[in-house]
Amino acid sequence: MIELDFNITIVGLGLIGGSFAMALKELKPKNLWAVDIDKEAIKKAENMRIIDKGYINPKIPLEKSDIVITCIYPNLTVKFIKENMDNFKAGCIITDTAGIKEKLIKDIYTCIREDIDFIGGHPMAGRESKGLAYATKNIFKDANYLITPVDGNKEENIETIEKLVRAIGFKNIVKLDPKQxxxxxxxxxxxxxxxxxxxxxxxxxxxxxxxxxxxxxxxxxxxxxxxxxxxxxxxxxxxxxxxxxxxxxxxxxxxxxxxxxxxxxxxxxxxxxxxxxxxxxx
Missing domain, CATH: 1.10.3660.10 (6-phosphogluconate dehydrogenase C-terminal like domain)
Structure with missing residues (x-):
């Protein structure tokens, strides 16, 4: 098990976000926060103790987060990152979980700050049902994880994402460009x-x-x-x-x-x- 000396924020407490929270909590990061527009989802996640604290206002956790994992729809991912560009901590790593990459990454890189590293990620895992009620850390066990690095991504940050996803159960990690x-x-x-x-x-x-x-x-x-x-x-x-x-x-x-x-x-x-x-x- 790796040590996660990071503050991590998960954006979106649905199936994938909730599953990430469950899996990451076992690695005992410095702090594990979540952002969601659903107060009930935040309350449930806090009661389940799969996050340390949840927020409606993303500014509060983003300013202190070393790693941000967006677990929302592709277009919402772009919107969230653009709207919160001034809130991200300098030097933070942002990664996503969306099922498409080329358009998403192009849109994000129209506004990304130079002191932030966005690294595309795609967990090849899921279930037919959606929502926190169906989340489980077990959906990541032995699954594939795709990383789509681009020019400008720091190698050490890519390695951080690799170690993180491998630690929560992913078996095969494949790197390829967004178009492919x-x-x-x-x-x-x-x-x-x-x-x-x-x-x-x-x-x-x-x-x-x-x-x-x-x-x-x-x-x-x-x-x-x-x-x-x-x-x-x-x-x-x-x-x-x-x-x-x-x-x-x-x-x-x-x-x-x-x-x-x-x-x-x-x-x-x-x-x-x-x-x-x-x-x-x-």
Whole structure:
């Protein structure tokens, strides 16, 4: 376990922010504060003792925070950082948890102070439900964490973020540039959510629940979605997402043609190819 001789502020006490609070509290930082617009969320977090104190007014903790972790929607992240630019402590590290990076980082760097280091971060972890009630430190266990450094980030600050996220359970930490991040995430995250929603929306039966088993449940699991968040993520990553949809359409068309042509060998080949790739993935 690493020693965290830092004052840390978490912005947003939802699923991810609450989970960060639970995990970081065990590392015993100097102080662990939170900012949220929801008084009840702050009160609950304080009662759970996963933060030392919560604030509606961000100025109070930001002025003393060495590390700030924003756990809110991408556009709100940009808005929060811009509105509080004068409140951040000199030399502080700001990192985020948003699912897109290129646009977010470009927007932030239009106003970032020279004495502040913003380092993009993306925990590849979550649940279908939102809110502090569903937070748990266990969602980070053995998960992947993406860091999107840019020119100007200090190496020692990147290392601090790496050590921090590894200490709370993340196993694989990958560094890549923001543009490449968004391209990859369009395939591994945005496309699967669209596929799950499209699959379940194509159902025109009223009694489907009596005919489903593991495969249908697994394929549609992420269709239980935070529509506001995912609309924002996908629209801000529109070009990459459209590219991946087109690639997938070509893939599904290959299956369709094999079935139409009664081509058993082709269908078997496609299934075997997918099975092998799935085995390599896990």
């Amino acid at each position: 991040h968004d391209k990859v995430i369009a395939f591994t995250s945005h496309l699967p959510h669209i596929m799950a929603s499209a699959l379940i929306n194509s159902d025109n039966r009223r009694d489907t629940k009596f005919f489903v088993a593991g495969s249908y449940k697994d394929a549609t699991r992420v269709a239980k979605i935070n529509s506001e968040l995912w609309t924002e993520l996908i629209m801000d990553n529109r070009d990459n997402t459209l590219e991946q949809i087109e690639i997938f359409e070509k893939s599904i068309e290959t299956f369709k043609k094999a079935i139409m042509n009664n081509d058993k060998e082709c269908l078997k080949f496609l299934f075997n190819k997918g099975s092998k790739k799935r085995e390599e993935l896990i």
